[in-house]
Amino acid sequence: MGSEEKETEEEIDLSLKIDSEQNLKEEETAKIDDHEQVEMDDKEEKAPAKDEEEATETTTGENEDDTSMVELSLPQDRNPRELSVLQMEMDRMKEENKVLRKEVEQTMKEYHDLRMKFAVIQQNNKKKDPQIPLSLQDNAKANKEGPRTVPEIFGVKIQRSPSPANTDDSISESELGLSLRLQPSTSQHDKALEDKEENKEELASFASVKNKLQRIHHHELPGITAHVASPPNRKARVSVRARCQAATMNDGCQWRKYGQKIAKGNPCPRAYYRCTVAPGCPVRKQVQRCQEDMSILITTYEGTHNHPLPVGATAMASTASAAASFTLLDSSNPISDGYTQTNLPFNSYNPINPIWSINPNDHSKGIVLDLTNNLNEFTPRFPVAGSSSSSAAQQGLFSWMPNKSSYYHQSGNANISMNSFPIPSPRSLDERIWKGEENKPLADHNVGAIALDPNFRVAVAAAITSLFNKESHHSSHPIGSTSFGANRNNGQK
DNA sequence: CGACTTTGACCAGCGC
DNA sequence: GCGCTGGTCAAAGTCG
Numbered sequence: 001m002g003s004e005e006k007e008t009e010e011e012i013d014l015s016l017k018i019d020s021e022q023n024l025k026e027e028e029t030a031k032i033d034d035h036e037q038v039e040m041d042d043k044e045e046k047a048p049a050k051d052e053e054e055a056t057e058t059t060t061g062e063n064e065d066d067t068s069m070v071e072l073s074l075p076q077d078r079n080p081r082e083l084s085v086l087q088m089e090m091d092r093m094k095e096e097n098k099v100l101r102k103e104v105e106q107t108m109k110e111y112h113d114l115r116m117k118f119a120v121i122q123q124n125n126k127k128k129d130p131q132i133p134l135s136l137q138d139n140a141k142a143n144k145e146g147p148r149t150v151p152e153i154f155g156v157k158i159q160r161s162p163s164p165a166n167t168d169d170s171i172s173e174s175e176l177g178l179s180l181r182l183q184p185s186t187s188q189h190d191k192a193l194e195d196k197e198e199n200k201e202e203l204a205s206f207a208s209v210k211n212k213l214q215r216i217h218h219h220e221l222p223g224i225t226a227h228v229a230s231p232p233n234r235k236a237r238v239s240v241r242a243r244c245q246a247a248t249m250n251d252g253c254q255w256r257k258y259g260q261k262i263a264k265g266n267p268c269p270r271a272y273y274r275c276t277v278a279p280g281c282p283v284r285k286q287v288q289r290c291q292e293d294m295s296i297l298i299t300t301y302e303g304t305h306n307h308p309l310p311v312g313a314t315a316m317a318s319t320a321s322a323a324a325s326f327t328l329l330d331s332s333n334p335i336s337d338g339y340t341q342t343n344l345p346f347n348s349y350n351p352i353n354p355i356w357s358i359n360p361n362d363h364s365k366g367i368v369l370d371l372t373n374n375l376n377e378f379t380p381r382f383p384v385a386g387s388s389s390s391s392a393a394q395q396g397l398f399s400w401m402p403n404k405s406s407y408y409h410q411s412g413n414a415n416i417s418m419n420s421f422p423i424p425s426p427r428s429l430d431e432r433i434w435k436g437e438e439n440k441p442l443a444d445h446n447v448g449a450i451a452l453d454p455n456f457r458v459a460v461a462a463a464i465t466s467l468f469n470k471e472s473h474h475s476s477h478p479i480g481s482t483s484f485g486a487n488r489n490n491g492q493k
Numbered sequence: 494c495g496a497c498t499t500t501g502a503c504c505a506g507c508g509c
Numbered sequence: 510g511c512g513c514t515g516g517t518c519a520a521a522g523t524c525g
Contacts, residue, residue: 257498259517272516286516 237302241290242371244297248287251299252309253277255285266291278307 268289
């Protein structure tokens, strides 16, 4: 144990070193850029617009190596002393860049090895007990109950917190889940490395992510880990807020309702659904209307599918996964940071951009993916009376509105009478979607809107890559089979 | 009649 | 220990 802890500390030290190197490099780059900018402003006052362009290019250029950027922007008529200083800085940065690249390559190798080992473990578990889901979380649990733990099998050393709250469950669930979600990033950067086109910014970003993963692995980020590593017996959750007038969002999976309740603080009933795509799939989702804006549907996903996802579900899952990756692993992301601090719980939504955040007031809610941007409005896809979603909500014309006393199911605090609302059958709308009568799945619409956000484009692309890589390990289950989505009820009885 | 939803009951976790 | 709340179960009801 003692040696393990020592090794852990060394790894953390390494992480911090990379972080500090990265920060130093960024600061230096910024300093050099600023310095040059001032000088060029002095020398080229006649062309301020050009300067601005260059400055923009310097700060926003994402496809060039930073060192080359500096080289390109070096003026030729600088005095030799300044040039030599800058040249030294550049050389130093290049050296650091090389070190970082080596780090990334090494990490990629290690990560690939771990993935291969995990695939083997999954295969073994599947052979032993076909009922054991392939999800990391469940495997972790299964392994916990068995004679060997996942870390032991993998041969990796995970520092266990002495706190009784941090049991193997929390370690396995949060960390292994996070590991998978990081995969898309690593894949992207691996490809970038091969192409030798990667820039320092991406490299540094990846190094940062890697460092955070390491620190999460070693419980060195209590602030972040606490969000994910909810109590040991709880799974990570991803909440998706989106405007939708149907009873539920069509995310490509098949769901069976198994309960409904009035939750405290929201008169809208909360519906509980189980995934029925595959028997024994542990994934559940809760669907509830936002109290403030009833056109907003809050869907909370919990668990990991033990089956390949349909195309629509893949896209949706990718989004959620990507949000999880960026939110949990890249706290340097200004967006995630900002909203982690400022985004309020479900009762306030951000109409500007689709955004993901960690609910600061209730970490048990997990990650909140806010798709309530106008672009994500599903309204036009449904023949619902009422021209706008809000007016429709006020008039009680949504298809999701309860049409029976179920609205008061186990209530005690329901204070809105729905009896006067003319309500179309939610089932009929859902069925139309399931049977493909709608022109396109809602998920497509949703993903299209998400794709407009550059941050999400990166995240979603990465997550999709991850899923494809993941699916490659389950060659017997081709992804996106047409048998999915249209058929209801694969089992449950 | 099978599949699915509804809904009352039950249970576990948590705070006081 | 007690009550509240969230989550789940399962019998009854509904639908095609």
